[in-house]
Amino acid sequence: MKDARKPVLIDLPDAELLYQPDFLDLQEAQSLFSHLRNEVPWQQDDIRVFGKTYAQPRLTALFGLEGKPYTYSGITMHPHPFPERLSELKTAVENLAGVAFTSCLLNLYRDGSDSNGWHADNEKELGQNPVIASVSLGETRKFKMKHRRDKNLKHDLELVSGSLLIMKGSTQHHWLHQVPKTKKPVGERINLTFRRIY
Template identity: 50%
Template sequence: MDQLDLFGNPEAQTKTHFEIQNGDYIYVPDFLNKKKADEYFQALLDKIEWKQESMNMYGRQIDFPRLTAWYGENDKPYSFSGITLSPHPWSNELLEIKNRIEPKSGVEFNSVLLNRYRDGNDSISWHTDAEKELGQNPVIASVNFGAERKFQLKHMETGEKVELILKHGSLLVMKGELQHFWKHQVPKTKKKISERINLTFRVIK
């Protein structure tokens, strides 16, 4: 299936749909052209209310190795890793991005979790987006800005792995049973890299 070039990017690649055991995903490396991706990246750096969250682990408060923010409809809090986030109202840029990805994702999203990776030491460990608020077989749409980072999937029963390099302006949509059978992570890297912002749009029930 050919990708519709909605954003004036003549080099946009064909949409790639992967069916894997117990799930499927779509990865569009050039979903946004560089000019538009650069504009969004700078706006997100400047305007989002970033916060350093922490969690209790073995009796100690441990900072998340990244900054986070939660935006969306005002009655949709989100709980994970022992914390509960109350959403900020949608910004203009987040609404624009949401409206652009929904036709590709086939879902109307009501919330977005933002992660800001300041350098290669920031990361997110193996986890699933399968909290009860997300319902059965949630669709998660991930939009990526800034430095390219390695994204890994691992099947919880077979150990099979899938690895992607998430590019500036790319879109990744995880669908089907994937969140119930596959973990995913963004590992640390020793490479000297600049900042990355990841938006994961979701539907809170």
């Protein structure tokens, strides 16, 4: 894992965003993708949106240190213990982010019809100004952001394999983000979001 280079600051109002496209080299990223794709106990939960229940349009898994559950969109997930390779990645991410993370939520996007709708990572168990560190593996997907109040403030980022995106400060108070569906033919992507649950 590379730690010589520092992440680049993305200059957006009301946000603290850092992006490092080559946090992992391509070989490391591919090896980790294959390992996680095969070894993680993926699950698909039902999600409630505007009073209707749907199968969540992606697969997920939660790993954690302290056994604390994580609840979002009416789903409560209970963590598995961190396996060795995920622990090693967590340590490398912590060294860059300057935060001791307690959990990692994994999302598996199987194709372009898998997605994650507009949201903020602002659940109360994440604390006042949560630090969210996101590692992408596999296919590149678009990460879209929009400001909660100023409709003219938008930002798109292509999250490439091996990249690290860190959101911190007041970002979750002011911005929403999503991984939209795409009609383009696209292969599988795994996203790992490290966070601290209080």
